[in-house]
Amino acid sequence: MIRFDFGHAHAFLKDDALASAKTQAAEAFKKVQTKTGPGPEWLGWRDILANPNDALLNELDALATAIREEADVFIVCGIGGSYLGAKAVIDALGPFFGSKGPEIVYAGHHMSGRYLSELMAYLQQPKADGTSKKVYINVISKSGTTTETALAFRVIRKWIHETYQNPAKHIICTTSSAGGALNRIIDANGYKKFVLPDDIGGRFSVLTPVGLLPIAVAGIDIRALYYGAVSAYNEIELNPDDLLSYAATRLALYQSGKAMDMIASFEPELSGMGGWMQQLFGESEGKNGKGMFPVLLGYSTDLHSVGQMVQEGQRNMIETFLVADKPAGSVIVETEDDDADGLNYLAGKNFHFINNKAFLGTREAHVEGGVPCLSIHFDKIDEEHIGRFIYICEIAIAVYVYCLNENPFDQPGVEAYKKAMFRLLGKPGF
């Protein structure tokens, strides 16, 4: 269903380096399973797959259906792991143009005053038929005090209270089980609440209500998504060989001195999944001077951009292709009488076939240019495969980071900018 191809990476590795990495990866996987590695209190993203909570899926589905019947705009208000997973899945499975339900917009992920003022004006602008927009917001914050998210929520929440007779219906909160500012606000206002389990960090939270509610509101089958991940979990518990080969190959390449991992795809709908993977990997492995910087590339357009540098720049990178093996919504090239553009040699071929040759040609060229290439193949891009991919990335990075002797689940460096910013803002206590 999802398969790896290491054939274009192993040639860059010595046999003993790869064998040693495989041993390390196998040991690391055992530590994950037995909760004996760093950060054992953060492994809840596995437990929710070992014991699926169908009642929660049903509850999320029911609320999403109600929202989809009424909302014109659904605001996802969160930063980093609080929205990237939802955005990734919605980008992958939703339409390129328009939406299959309420328009999904994002807020609270930066502090641009221009963006927020234009968003507020947009919310207040009537629809084409002259009626006013019905707006819902899902605020997602473990604490409720993350500055970016809390600021946007303060502004939008005030507007919702001024605008709707029953504001509580329009505000859904996803936060920790107890404590924190958002829980106080929920209690005081009677907002609907979903819980981000205490043992799951933001970047591992897409299969909790953090990601699932916005994904369901976007009209995507969260049960198929979730059970795709459950299938991957069960299969890897039984036979982790392929997964461990992936982690070990990436580890051995890193240990050979590589500094960057290009996450590249020829499928534009996977760009968001690449962004989610970039956060998951970067925030998990970038510690104590370690890790490969994950860079997101969209081909073939980026082949006409930084592709030059992938081909001929510093030889310090690996490349990970996300590949769709089967076409979706394809277009066939038709013959033209005059063949003025010289493309008749492709007549009768569908775009997927051509795009796949672009992938194969690019991989060949990059390998020849000295870039070890891995690829992760989706049989097709649907809920089940995206769910599988999510768990595969989560377990792969946990194993890989254990091999670096680091904690995959913390992010101590993120505090540094916050501390300096709070001091400059005169926040009490800083």
Add this chain to the structure above:
Amino acid sequence: MIRFDFGHAHAFLKDDALASAKTQAAEAFKKVQTKTGPGPEWLGWRDILANPNDALLNELDALATAIREEADVFIVCGIGGSYLGAKAVIDALGPFFGSKGPEIVYAGHHMSGRYLSELMAYLQQPKADGTSKKVYINVISKSGTTTETALAFRVIRKWIHETYQNPAKHIICTTSSAGGALNRIIDANGYKKFVLPDDIGGRFSVLTPVGLLPIAVAGIDIRALYYGAVSAYNEIELNPDDLLSYAATRLALYQSGKAMDMIASFEPELSGMGGWMQQLFGESEGKNGKGMFPVLLGYSTDLHSVGQMVQEGQRNMIETFLVADKPAGSVIVETEDDDADGLNYLAGKNFHFINNKAFLGTREAHVEGGVPCLSIHFDKIDEEHIGRFIYICEIAIAVYVYCLNENPFDQPGVEAYKKAMFRLLGKPGF
């Protein structure tokens, strides 16, 4: 109007390294001025600023006005430098939600069959009022045989010919002055044509019709944009010191062993300009094992993602912030009685003030973490400043790449994937 801040980079450099880089940059700038460096036949992007062509600006403006009065959708069909400049300026100066005129969509920048089939369905879908959409396309290709662009153009052009009584009105071509497939198609069909001068490469072409027509159709003042670049050109010819300090600082940092340049901004509207800069820099400097890989980051959301790695990963990067000094469309934080979210300490402050402190705090944290930080400050984000920024980036990278003893204007590595792809596709002659 646009100023550099090197204060947080020079501490990472030895005085003699910086002095040597400055000497190299000054010599390189003379080579650009006297057309005595590599690729002297590609310096037309300077000539068009030395001798502005007002008649061309008027012609582009007049056509754009006519299109804006009629079109619902305007398709920009091109890849790499053929659309990234237009997209960058439109993203920077257009609204976040909706558009100030026809909806601008992109095609021909990849070969996703799913994307193209959804685009074709979208074009055929009636508007909210039941009438059909009026669609225009601007195809941009030096040769007309770039596979990605030519394939999409073949499909959309056929549909336009089947749909409109006067198809030639709906198709505008930007291509080389003579020769090539697109010129043959133009001649046979009577399409409107604009010229990409033969001495300007794709990634330096945003201030030619390549970029200016889509930008004008989006409702942006191309005269102010263009003359912003002209001002920067004239000022730097008279006094290149600041510009050369920027190029020299970046050069000295590269020579000290850095592998990546994080192009980061707290202003989401600058994300496209960062993407354009990423192409301009990456494709110009990534040759013969040289160059720093330009990575695009959007803060503060990416501080909750790869920010961890910028703070604590491998110490192989520099960071270039794009900063807006003055606010645009700001929002003021209001006091709340209960202060449940603890944000009252920011009451009365506008978002721009807070966002600026986030920038200052982040720079401080990253410098402390060992990342040399440059910043490029826009007094404000408008046509004139974006125009200035475009020329500043163009001349800076030309000077910098001359210092690496490379040709900033070619892209030999981009041919590698094309050759392999053509062979796999069975293209005659490959």
